[in-house]
Amino acid sequence: MIKAGPIALALGLLAAGSAALAQNAADPTARARADFPVSAAISRSPDEAVFRARCGYCHLEMGFGTLTLMKAQGPVKALLANRTDLEGDYVRAVVRSGLLGMPAITRAEVTDGELDAIVRYLTRNNPRK
Numbered sequence: 001m002i003k004a005g006p007i008a009l010a011l012g013l014l015a016a017g018s019a020a021l022a023q024n025a026a027d028p029t030a031r032a033r034a035d036f037p038v039s040a041a042i043s044r045s046p047d048e049a050v051f052r053a054r055c056g057y058c059h060l061e062m063g064f065g066t067l068t069l070m071k072a073q074g075p076v077k078a079l080l081a082n083r084t085d086l087e088g089d090y091v092r093a094v095v096r097s098g099l100l101g102m103p104a105i106t107r108a109e110v111t112d113g114e115l116d117a118i119v120r121y122l123t124r125n126n127p128r129k
Ligand code: HEC
Pocket: 054, 055, 056, 057, 058, 059, 064, 065, 066, 068, 069, 072, 073, 077, 080, 090, 091, 094, 095, 099, 100, 101, 102, 103, 105, 110, 118
């Protein structure tokens, strides 16, 4: 009886793991889209899918961030996805350092590649970006 089963399984898992890593290096949005398949399915772009997956639970319609911005700045500025005034450096600073009611978000939670995608999405309607 040859006991190669566990070794073959381990090698298979290793190969699958490196394939996943290689895929993430090629496409930084892949991890977020895999984590939240529903967001990926309803988004019009991979960048939107990352925003929905990583920021959506506070910044979609009924989120705490949306409601806080609604009170502080009114309806035009409440939904980040509709904003035309957001600048990349500002979004990056708020995400990494936090802002009042919003906690700082680490690179383990949102990678630099994911933040790039989020910034592209949130600044897409800013004529001055
Ligand atoms: C836990 C909830 C939460 C999460 C998750 C969250 N935010 Fe926020 N965010 C807030 C709150 C609350 C505010 C309003 C801050 C305040 O004024 O108290 C805010 C404010 C902001 C602002 C400032 C808007 C302005 O007009 O000044 C930006 C930009 C922002 N968030 C981006 C993001 C991005 C990008 C993500 C995802 C990477 C994210 N947030 C995730 C809660 C959150």
